[in-house]
Amino acid sequence: MSLTMLGSSEHPGAAEATTTHPQPPIGASLSVPTAAPGTVSAPPVPPAVHPYAPRRWWRDVAGLCAYASMIVVVALWLAHGGIASLTGGAGILTGLGRLTGLVAADLLLIQVLLMARIPWVERSYGQDELTRRHRLVGFTSFNLVLAHIALIILGYAASARTGLLTQAWDLITNYPGMLLATAGFALLVMVVVTSVRAARRRLRYESWHLLHLYAYLGVGLSIPHELWTGADFTSTAWARVYWWTVYAAAAGSIIVFRLGLPALRTWRHSLVVDRVVAEAPAVVSLHLRGQAIERMHASAGQFFIWRFMTGPGWSRGHPYSLSAPPHPRWLRITVKDLGDGSRELARVRPGSRVLIEGPYGRLTAAVRQRRRLTMMASGIGITPIRALLEELDYSPGEATLVYRASTEEDLIFRYELDMLAAKRGVRVIYLPGHRSPDRSSWLPERFSHLLDDDALRQIVPDIADHDVFICGPDAWMDAVRDAALLAGVPSEQLHLERFRW
Structure with missing residues (x-):
């Protein structure tokens, strides 16, 4: 028996599902003249260019600004005698400590901007990509903060010919803003520790999110130290303009896009x-x-x-x-x-x-590149796929849905999907069943004798010419993505988004 015959809405079970699992149209409780969400309507006619498609140059500009900020920071350090300060053991340690501190501060602000929900940046990258970069930048900046602390203590201790602990205590207690900076550093340590994957798995999302918000306080507590003892921050008018501008941009983005815009909406x-x-x-x-x-x-x-x-x-x-x-x-x-x-x-x-x-999120019509579509969903991952199947433009036979679930009862929207199959010509293939013992396949256990990419070619022989949208558990999406790549789908035609945290 071929895989494509199993669970397809084209077999007699589809009519039975429509009869035995009736569902009232969404919005039936209100009298509205147009179709409410969840009902299957006539296919829309999209514009030639999606009105909210991400502009490639937005992504490029955002990336260039991040790299340019690093160049500016290094240039300001050089202008303030960065190279000249690298003389002798103590001078080298202190000079490198200054540089790592400046770069760490800049990366912390970039990290804040990455999660500021700036609309044009978010539409260009997508939240999962921004979250991945946020995590990478965050760990990098934290490592540079550690290097900054160690190098400054070593450099000052070498210059004053004192012990490391004595010098560290002197810095914390006698230098302006250092007590606040120490408290801010402690908060950053807490955020980083709870962001390690092993720790995150033990925390509820709400607990992790609440702890993560203390990163903003940690960044804020570091500002007095930077202004009062960080000569590189205030040495020239250009340095003052730059740092006040990026701090204002970060704070303004949080206020406008994380607080103001949601409140307005x-x-x-x-x-x-x-x-x-x-x-x-x-x-x-x-x-x-x-x-x-x-x-x-x-x-x-x-x-x-x-x-x-x-x-x-x-x-x-x-x-x-x-x-x-x-x-x-x-x-x-x-x-x-x-x-x-x-x-x-x-x-x-x-x-x-x-x-x-x-x-x-950018798992939308805006990323589409091909006329034909293959939609792959597992479990609750059917939710965005279900919406896309109704909104996207395609002709009968141009869209295929492969829907995995553990049992028949777990196949949600069965009635609506069968209606889409009947009215819009979507080929729907249901694959209920428990996963294979090694849990590395997207196929049910009963198909464990098949290779994932071979199964994809059986289901959609010309899948290499399709846009493939994927949504489900992370491990399952990884298996589907790998199978699609092996089946010849170019990476730019693979569209998936994860709820990372």
């Missing part, structure tokens, strides 16, 4: 929970109504950070993807009980207010 769109619908065991959809949602400029495939005003814990934000294309008055998200607050969403009462941040 929450007030403007006034989202409230309309109803909660059970989709599958431990899976619910929340239907949210609001005002002028089209002004959010959200797209299928994107996600928001959601905070539900339901009592204790309302301040904890959770990233959930849209599971239907945005509608002028409606949004829908679908959530699986994975702990860390998601279980409580099944009991959210209609009328509950919602705070939002977003939309974020």
Whole structure:
């Protein structure tokens, strides 16, 4: 039996699913003249260029600015006698300590900007790529801070001919701003330790996120030390202009894009929970109504950070993807009980207010490069894929969905997917079943005799000419990505996004 025959919506089971799993159209409780999200409508006619497509030059400009800032910092150090100070053992240690401190401070500010949710930067890179760079820059800056501390203590101790502990204590207690800088460094140590993967796995998301916010305080506490004892920060007018500008840019970006814009959008769109619908065991959809949602400029495939005003814990934000294309008055998200607050969403009462941040993510029509599509989803990863299948433009036979789940009961949106198959010609292939024992394959255990890339070629013989959208657990996405690459799909036609933290 060929793999492509199993679970396809083209076999008789599709009609049975439509009959035995009926589902009322989303939005049926309100009288609105247009289709609400979750119903299958006629395919949209997209513009020739997606209106919110990321501009390549935005990405280039952002990257160039980051590298240029490093060049400026080194140039300011040189202008303040950086090379000339590298004389003798103590001078070399102190001079290099100054340089590592300057570069570390610059990288800390770049790290803040990477997570400032600047819209044009976020659309160009995507949140998972920005998070990866944020992590890399963060560990690099922290290592440079350690080098800065060690080199300065060694250089000052060599110059004063004192012991290392004596010199360290003298710096902390007698130099202006050093007590605050020491407190800031302690906070950065806490953030770095809790960001190590082994530590993160032991922490709830909310706990980790709260601890991570102390990084902002750590950066802030370092400023007096830099201004009062860091001669390189204030040595010239150019140095003062540069450092005040980048600090103002970092602080302004946080205030505007992390606080102001979400507050404005929450007030403007006034989202409230309309109803909660059970989709599958431990899976619910929340239907949210609001005002002028089209002004959010959200797209299928994107996600928001959601905070539900339901009592204790309302301040904890959770990233959930849209599971239907945005509608002028409606949004829908679908959530699986994975702990860390998601279980409580099944009991959210209609009328509950919602705070939002977003939309974020670039798993949208804007990244599309080919006419034909292959969509790969596993588990709750079907949510952005389901929305994309309705919003994207394609003709019958040009889109294939491969949907993995542990059991038949875990296949959510079965009714809606079969409707898409009937109305828009999507070829839907369901693959329920437990994973192979080594858990390295995206195929169910019963297909463990097949190679992943061979299975992909059986399902979609011309997959190398498709855009491939992937969403699911990280290990599963890695397996699918590797299989698609082996099957001949160019890397630029592979589109996936992770909720990294």
